[in-house]
Amino acid sequence: MIYDKLAKNYDRVLKPFERRFLNGWRRETLSMLxxxxxxxxxxxxxxxNFPFYPNCRHALAGEISGKMIELAKSKTASIDIAQFDAEALPFAGNSFDAAFATLVFCSIPNPENAFEELKRVVASGGRIVLLEHVRPKNLLGSAFDFINIFTVALIEDHFNRETAELAEKAGLKILEVRQKAFGIVNLIVCEVVK
Ligand SMILES: C[S@@+](CC[C@H](N)C(=O)[O-])C[C@H]1O[C@@H](n2cnc3c(N)ncnc32)[C@H](O)[C@@H]1O
Structure with missing residues (x-):
């Protein structure tokens, strides 16, 4: 798992981006829950995302990398944390009212499976909110196809995912797509329809 290797430097590398825009986008994303x-x-x-969680009846944060989880655990006492694969969620259907992810669908090997799983575990009418970097729809699109060759090989990160389209194909209703950074990042709000 590549994120076991990236974990120890993750927060330090993201820190300048968090200060400039990421923290604001995280707050906005979680405000849609x-x-x-x-x-x-x-x-x-x-x-x-822990500082931006809304008041919850129950909050559960899942993560596949053991090393990332170790760091997450040191940041909260009130949010439950568990290790699991988003492509095979260990929950009964309709266990949640809403789900979200930030910067995750670029690194999930089979995003279609994760969307199927989210649709199963979130109750009908529930929200799925995503903040994701995506393949931009403008001229930058082909550049991202090229960059993707290297990011997949080096850090298993897909730079040309069309995440809103994948969500729609999985049967989710797209309520809103907010474009950030010239369409490189999308805040995607979906509703589960069963
Ligand atoms: C770029 S990091 C984003 C972390 C965090 N969401 C954030 O916004 O800083 C991508 C995360 O997705 C996790 N991930 C990748 N594939 C996964 C999967 N199939 N199931 C659960 N987590 C996964 C990685 O381990 C990593 O922690």
């Missing part, structure tokens, strides 16, 4: 609900985060990493 319902209050006092059962919330699932997938690919929670080192817990960078």
């Amino acid at each position: 319902p209050k006092n609900a059962r919330i699932l985060e997938i690919g929670a990493g080192t817990g960078a």
Whole structure:
């Protein structure tokens, strides 16, 4: 798992981006979640979203990398953290009212499986909110196809994912796509329809 290797430097590398724009985008993303609900985060990493969680009936942060989880655990006492694969969620159907992920769908090997799983575990009418870097729809698109060759080989990160389109193909209803950074980053709000 590449993130076991990246974990120890993850927060330090992201720090300048967090200060300039990422923290603001995280706050905005999590503000789209319902209050006092059962919330699932997938690919929670080192817990960078923890300060922005809304009041929850129950909050569960999942992550596949053991090393990332170790760091996340040191950042919260109130949010449950567990190790699991977003492509095979260990929960019964309709266990959550909403789910979210930030910067995760670029690194999930088979995003279609993760969308199927989120659709299964989030109750009908529930929200799935994503903050993801994606293949831009403008002239930059082909540049991202090229960069993707290297990012996949080096850090298993897909730079040309069309995440909103994948969500729609999985049967989620797209409520809104907010473009950030010239369309390189999308805040995607979906509703589960069963
Ligand atoms: C770029 S990091 C983002 C971490 C955090 N969400 C953030 O915003 O800082 C991607 C994270 O997704 C996790 N991840 C990748 N594939 C996963 C999977 N199949 N199931 C769960 N987590 C996964 C990685 O281990 C990593 O922690």
